[in-house]
Amino acid sequence: MKKLSGIKTVICDIDDTLYPSTEFASIARKNAIQSMLEAGLDAGAGRAYAALSAIVAKYSSNYPHHLDRLCEKFGCLGDKKIIAAGIKGYHDTKLTIQPFPDVPRTLLELRLRGYKLCVASEGFAIKQWEKLIRLRLHHFFGQVFVSEELGMSKSKKFYVHIAGKLGNAGNCLMAGDRLEKDIIPAKAAGMRTALLLASQNGRDIELNKPSSKYIDLRLRTFSDLLKYL
């Protein structure tokens, strides 16, 4: 297995890279619906979950009124008790948030081998920091770059900016699960890239097609980094 030379900094995405965010969101939404049903939402659990999933897809995950739209659909718009129950069900689930099993020991080992670690993440700064802290991974990272704070989403410009802060794009390895967000623009900015395959189930990525030229490493799981560094 060929080692990657010259890397000094490993930059990590958070969602579906450090922890299974897709799975977490699914569980949290189910728990929100359970609480809302218990509080009086008049719907079947399956239909309510499907409706909530459709609402999230339509309005994006950071839209703040998913549950209002859900109540609207089932004839209880404005019922604060049901909304509050949903919020409680969702937020209680955060207590169960866990990193991918190999992530904590891999981050520690990378630090011990002398690599700097950073985060590059799309979203709201407070929300992304809350995840790092709940995962108890925050101490590993020297710098955390979040799109909201930088005022730009994950584009080539975003990664050029980060590379400027870290010194040299050629010494950076960007690790993430999204070809369009983590791999292609990071490579365009001169970084090396590692694509997490663990989260690719059902995602329509043609890994052996033209996108191949953007991917330096394919990681079956996060700890595979240790084989290449």
Next chain:
Amino acid sequence: MKKLSGIKTVICDIDDTLYPSTEFASIARKNAIQSMLEAGLDAGAGRAYAALSAIVAKYSSNYPHHLDRLCEKFGCLGDKKIIAAGIKGYHDTKLTIQPFPDVPRTLLELRLRGYKLCVASEGFAIKQWEKLIRLRLHHFFGQVFVSEELGMSKSKKFYVHIAGKLGNAGNCLMAGDRLEKDIIPAKAAGMRTALLLASQNGRDIELNKPSSKYIDLRLRTFSDLLKYL
């Protein structure tokens, strides 16, 4: 501030060293009693808490029937519903367990400076490991020595045995909160010692009296280790 030379391994106690176990136990017992009252225990909260504290003191913290004795005192011996409520209240509190705030970053920094880290703890192996895992500190420690597994409590012999496993007592620093368990026997085995003062409130330790000769470092808080190493 004089640095300690020749230390290669830092050995840590768990309870009241890595996390505030006394405070945790107090909160967990209060939550156990709240649950038992809710389930029908016929007692005042204050009296029930005082009774439970007395039972723990009398039978030791590892005695498995504290709640049976508590029910006995308040006339509901054998009431499984009340016992179960108490167990639930106690165990749910474990979800809130947190390290002392400076512990995770201090352990990481010690590892980055090249020190080996170990644990030396008195108690049952499974219970002590559960604490390390819940605290998410388990990856920092190369070896974990628990009295149950070694078949001896924290005596000079216990520390001599550990030093044998680690190489040389003179390269070891034992950090803990208990003079009798962590400091005096470790020193007798040839280790250097660091006493945590944060947990000494109300404990009758004459720090400037004869015991002084056993204490190499007095730590106001765990991160003070970084000043001496």
